[in-house]
Amino acid sequence: MAMTSEMNVVITVDDNYIRPALIMLESLFEHNGAGIHVYLLHSNVCKENLRRLSDHIAKYGGEFTDIPVPPELFDGATVTKYFTKEMYYRLLIPQLLPEEERALYLDPDIIIFRSIREFYASDFEGRQMIAVPDYLGDSYYPERKKNLGLGENYRYINSGVILFNIPLMKERFQLDELFRFMGECGLTLEFPDQDLINVYFKDSIQYAPREYNFTTEYVGTGDFLQYIFSPRYRRSERERVVIAHYMGKCKPWKPSYYYKYYRKYRSYLNPYLTPDEKRELRRRPWLVFHSLVAAAWRVIFKEG
Numbered sequence: 001m002a003m004t005s006e007m008n009v010v011i012t013v014d015d016n017y018i019r020p021a022l023i024m025l026e027s028l029f030e031h032n033g034a035g036i037h038v039y040l041l042h043s044n045v046c047k048e049n050l051r052r053l054s055d056h057i058a059k060y061g062g063e064f065t066d067i068p069v070p071p072e073l074f075d076g077a078t079v080t081k082y083f084t085k086e087m088y089y090r091l092l093i094p095q096l097l098p099e100e101e102r103a104l105y106l107d108p109d110i111i112i113f114r115s116i117r118e119f120y121a122s123d124f125e126g127r128q129m130i131a132v133p134d135y136l137g138d139s140y141y142p143e144r145k146k147n148l149g150l151g152e153n154y155r156y157i158n159s160g161v162i163l164f165n166i167p168l169m170k171e172r173f174q175l176d177e178l179f180r181f182m183g184e185c186g187l188t189l190e191f192p193d194q195d196l197i198n199v200y201f202k203d204s205i206q207y208a209p210r211e212y213n214f215t216t217e218y219v220g221t222g223d224f225l226q227y228i229f230s231p232r233y234r235r236s237e238r239e240r241v242v243i244a245h246y247m248g249k250c251k252p253w254k255p256s257y258y259y260k261y262y263r264k265y266r267s268y269l270n271p272y273l274t275p276d277e278k279r280e281l282r283r284r285p286w287l288v289f290h291s292l293v294a295a296a297w298r299v300i301f302k303e304g
Contacts, residue, residue, distance in 0.1 A: 006035035007120050008103040012089040018049045020108040022056050023268045027112040034061030041089040043071040067096050087193040094169035107160035109246045119212050124165040127206040132213035134158035154202050159194040160245050161213040214241045216260040256287040
């Protein structure tokens, strides 16, 4: 039976990312109200964490469904760096939610700044998904696109926010075809699922504005200086952002985080912190200074 919720949101996490998922969902409900059905695709989330998610979502008037995924389903899939098999689970959405019209996948390292209902209702224009071009990957690392065989007419999207057109994907997409493509294409996948989505679905991705997946990293030295020293620049940027994505290895729940919107994330994080974690975060000024020096050194070294 099809659900009656106004919005279907899908997350894929393991036990290590429950707290970021709770924070992301809190910001989602805060700015979008009830009428949201949250689906968790997972392989090993414990019962206690499933209860935490369920209670958290129910508190805001939402619905929760956890859908176990057999981990062996992705035994042959490429996994690199700090990524896990869970990153591929979003591609199961058409199979696991077959009676829905659309579903919005959200990474857990995200904060929602305002309503996303307009984005959720976007016109697919005959495409299988809607996503935001990766600002850094698309503009600053053209060699990545070249290595993936993406021509100038294609944008390189970030897979942290994807709106899926479920009926069209059911019609056109089969998971076994994706695995066959993965084995035959011979590509080096640096960001495995994201690279794969970019290549495999390149002709069926509708591009969305950057504010719906706004990465918090500084875009070069100029952006860093303007953000630090120009209140007007910071204010104009914040007025545009709908979804902030704290992507990358350095996360806002770590004391050494020095990118944008730390205070915004900290406002959500504080109630979840233990006394020891709060003491650790007090070390932030020194750790941030160390991180900034290291970042400046990398920029100088690269440019020199």
